[in-house]
Amino acid sequence: MKRILSLILILAFACIEVHAQKGLAIQSAFDELAAGKNVTEVVMGAGRLKKYNLSLFHSLEIKMPTASEQQRVEALVQTDAEQAILHKEHGGHKLYELPKRGGMHRYIFFRQTSQSLILIYIEGKASLKQIESQFLKKQN
Amino acid sequence: MNYELSYWEDLAERYFQAETSEQEEAELRKFLCSDAARDPRFDEIRATMSFLHVSRPKSKTFVMRHPLGTITVAACLCVAAFLGWHQYQQHNMNCVRIAGKEIEADASLLMQQQMTEMFNPIDQSDR
Numbered sequence: 001m002k003r004i005l006s007l008i009l010i011l012a013f014a015c016i017e018v019h020a021q022k023g024l025a026i027q028s029a030f031d032e033l034a035a036g037k038n039v040t041e042v043v044m045g046a047g048r049l050k051k052y053n054l055s056l057f058h059s060l061e062i063k064m065p066t067a068s069e070q071q072r073v074e075a076l077v078q079t080d081a082e083q084a085i086l087h088k089e090h091g092g093h094k095l096y097e098l099p100k101r102g103g104m105h106r107y108i109f110f111r112q113t114s115q116s117l118i119l120i121y122i123e124g125k126a127s128l129k130q131i132e133s134q135f136l137k138k139q140n
Numbered sequence: 141m142n143y144e145l146s147y148w149e150d151l152a153e154r155y156f157q158a159e160t161s162e163q164e165e166a167e168l169r170k171f172l173c174s175d176a177a178r179d180p181r182f183d184e185i186r187a188t189m190s191f192l193h194v195s196r197p198k199s200k201t202f203v204m205r206h207p208l209g210t211i212t213v214a215a216c217l218c219v220a221a222f223l224g225w226h227q228y229q230q231h232n233m234n235c236v237r238i239a240g241k242e243i244e245a246d247a248s249l250l251m252q253q254q255m256t257e258m259f260n261p262i263d264q265s266d267r
Contacts, residue, residue, distance in 0.1 A: 036239065040238050042254070044247050093258060
């Protein structure tokens with residue numbers, strides 16, 4: 001019986017994985033804005049992200065965001081940015097590395113222009129350098 | 141059961157020689173629990189029989205003591221199966237939603253596109 005209960009507990013903890021950004025302020029952005037017009041939400045689990053060494057990708061892209069949407073997302077990102085251990089910013093791109101949780105790196109990417117707003121939450125074993133190199137390669 | 145101590149002594153000796161029947165061993169066990177067996181002459185046989193009794197492997201047959209146990213185990217297995225399925229689904233999650241509605245689209249393509257935009261200078265990626 002103890003074994004069965006242990007198994008259930010392990011599985012229950014594992015189920016938390018995809019809701020990993022829960023506990024962060026940006027969760028509200030995903031909850032509140034995902035159903036909005038011109039909003040594209042992408043969620044990918046670890047099974048699809050093996051080659052990137054990531055376990056979760058969750059993004060929100062708002063085309064032609066309204067001023068209130070921009071302010072709301074920016075404020076939420078700023079709230080989480082307070083606990084960031086690394087902060088990079090250049091040309092409207094903001095990148096925050098949050099403290100590790102469960103041995104996983106956690107990142108928030110945020111990019112805002114007049115045309116679009118992209119908020120990305122990533123979790124996985126890949127370091128920032130590894131992620132950067134993977135996606136910079138694709139541009140070349 | 142009202143035998144002389146010499147009878148029990150003899151029985152103990154035969155026990156060590158593996159010459160006793162199961163019935164005799166049962167009697168001997170019973171005797172060893174009685175007051176009459178407090179004599180130090182029976183210490184050895186008492187220790188041996190106690191040790192063999194304690195170290196005897198327990199039956200491996202699974203005995204369900206209460207029918208509620210079956211239900212509990214079944215419920216636990218159902219929960220475990222559900223959680224396992226849920227975990228598998230989440231592990232392989234690949235979902236794109238537009239305006240909250242799930243659509244058929246290649247999530248990995250969108251991911252690559254968004255990440256590439258994220259890591260490129262704004263003047264090149266701004267649409």
